[in-house]
Amino acid sequence: xxxxxxxxxxxxxxxxxxxxxxxxxxxxxxxxxxxxxxxxxxxxxxxxxxxxxxxxxxxxxxxxxxxxxxxxxxxxxxxxxxxxxxxxxxxxxxxxxxxxxxxxxxxxxxxxxxxxxxxxxxxxxxxxxxxxxxxxxxxxxxxxxxxxxxxxxxxxxxxxxxxxxxxxxxxxxxxxxxxxxxxxxxxxxxxxxxxxxxxxxxxxxxxxxxxxxxxxxxxxxxxxxxxxxxxxxxxxxxxxxxxxxxxxxxxxxxxxxxxxxxxxxxxxxxxxxxxxxxxxxxxxxxxxxxxxxxxxxxxxxxxxxxxxxxxxxxxxxxxxxxxxxxxxxxx
Numbered sequence: 001x002x003x004x005x006x007x008x009x010x011x012x013x014x015x016x017x018x019x020x021x022x023x024x025x026x027x028x029x030x031x032x033x034x035x036x037x038x039x040x041x042x043x044x045x046x047x048x049x050x051x052x053x054x055x056x057x058x059x060x061x062x063x064x065x066x067x068x069x070x071x072x073x074x075x076x077x078x079x080x081x082x083x084x085x086x087x088x089x090x091x092x093x094x095x096x097x098x099x100x101x102x103x104x105x106x107x108x109x110x111x112x113x114x115x116x117x118x119x120x121x122x123x124x125x126x127x128x129x130x131x132x133x134x135x136x137x138x139x140x141x142x143x144x145x146x147x148x149x150x151x152x153x154x155x156x157x158x159x160x161x162x163x164x165x166x167x168x169x170x171x172x173x174x175x176x177x178x179x180x181x182x183x184x185x186x187x188x189x190x191x192x193x194x195x196x197x198x199x200x201x202x203x204x205x206x207x208x209x210x211x212x213x214x215x216x217x218x219x220x221x222x223x224x225x226x227x228x229x230x231x232x233x234x235x236x237x238x239x240x241x242x243x244x245x246x247x248x249x250x251x252x253x254x255x256x257x258x259x260x261x262x263x264x265x266x267x268x269x270x271x272x273x274x275x276x277x278x279x280x281x282x283x284x285x286x287x288x289x290x291x292x293x294x295x296x297x298x299x300x301x302x303x304x305x306x307x308x309x310x311x312x313x314x315x316x317x318x319x320x321x322x323x324x325x326x327x328x329x330x331x
Contacts, residue, residue, distance in 0.1 A: 001142050005193040005325060006088070006152070007184040008297035009081025011074045012044040012177075012284060017162070021049065022173055025056070029170040039260025043177030043285030045162040046074070056167040060217060063163035071104040071158035071180070075114035078182035079154055085300065086152075086184040086191075093184070094150020096124040097141075099133035100159045101288045101316070102212055114156055122150070130210070131256060131315025133157050133289035134181060135200065138323055142198040146187040156182045159288035166217040175259065176218070177285025181293040192305070193327055197243060199236060200321040210316035225318075226262055232320035233266045233312045240310040241270065244324050250276070252309045257281035257291030278309075289313070296325070303327050 019031040019041060034040060047057070051066040075098065083090055096118075098111035103126065105113065111124040129136040134157040141153065158180040165172050185195065206228070210220040233255050245251055253272045255263050260281050267277050280295045287294060292311050296303075303309065305328040312322040 001146055001187060003138065003142055003195040004186045004189060004191040005183060005195055006186060006191045007082040007086030008293060008300060009078040009085065009182045010294040010297040011077040011180045013046045013069055015045045015049060017043045017045050025167060027168055027170045027173060029174060034174045038174055039282060040174060040285050041282050044179060046160045046178050047162055052167050057165060060164055067163060071110050072113040072117040074180040075156045075158045076117045078180040079118055079156060082182040082184050088152060090118050090120055092152050093120050093154045094122050095153045096120060096122055097127055097137050098156045099127040099129065099137055100157045101130045101161055102164055110158060129319055130317060131288045132313040132319045132321045134293055135313040135321035135323065138195060139198040139200040139321060149187045151186055151189050153185050154182060155185060157289040159290045161288055164212050164218040171222060172218055175286045177287050179284060179287035179290040179294055181290040181297060193325055196324045196326055197240060198323045202317045202319040206318035209318060228318060229258055229314040230262055230265050232314050234269045236312045236320060236322035237270045237310055240322055240324050244308055250307050252276045252278060252307060254278050254292045254295045254309055254311050256313045258286050
């Protein structure tokens with residue numbers, strides 16, 4: 001089953017973690033080192049800079065009290081933008097699904113907290129698959145019977161991964177930013193954008209390669225994970241290219257916003273020209289499952305009939321997935 005995308009919305013907190021700020025933390029890094037390795041210039045955080053500067057977030061439990069936004073608040077902001085773009089009232093939403101790398105509460109689900117904030121009374125639950133959570137939410141919906149689903153579904157990925165970062169660890173500090181994405185999708189109400197070719201695969205043998213503990217800091221085997229991400233992204237991208245490339249249509253690429261250097265390698269191997277590669281990782285960092293869809297949301301009015309966007313995600317699990325957005329009234 002294909003899905004229809006009616007609206008996307010995004011939110012990034014205003015606190016900016018620049019390379020200069022990280023340099024001033026005296027953790028053995030500087031702008032040149034960061035740009036050469038990951039190509040990230042700045043990130044956003046739900047945490048105040050003073051909190052990071054004074055504590056380095058050595059005790060992640062303290063981040064819960066220091067955070068300026070909850071997922072209910074960031075989810076509401078992104079959802080309101082998505083609903084406005086979709087042109088539907090929140091009362092039309094018949095299901096809310098959320099998911100990301102780090103829920104605000106283990107119980108209730110983030111989706112319930114977001115639905116409460118939006119005053120939506122509908123089935124609400126989480127589908128968590130780390131940095132592929134948004135993709136997997138779409139994958140799950142695409143495999144369901146349309147008659148069992150409501151006309152409109154709100155899919156939200158709130159990410160606040162800076163709350164898990166040890167800011168004395170330069171390898172983690174330079175990567176992560178916070179952001180939230182929301183989408184209004186439908187199994188039956190047509191729109192100008194169709195979601196096609198949802199795929200998902202996992203290799204649980206690598207489950208220990210990227211970890212966010214319940215009480216602790218983010219950790220990963222950096223080089224191993226990067227090589228995995230490049231390999232799987234190229235594989236999924238080539239599949240989408242082979243399946244959906246059509247004469248007269250323009251194929252664009254938006255990948256998991258892990259780091260710019262990884263994305264550049266993918267584009268080189270898959271033959272994606274710079275003008276067809278879209279990203280925001282340079283200014284917002286790795287925002288987990290919100291990253292790739294937020295790129296599209298931030299360029300919402302840029303894409304027109306005849307555009308296709310291959311979207312690929314990778315993440316903890318280890319899991320990789322992809323889908324294609326096809327723009328056009330006759331899509």
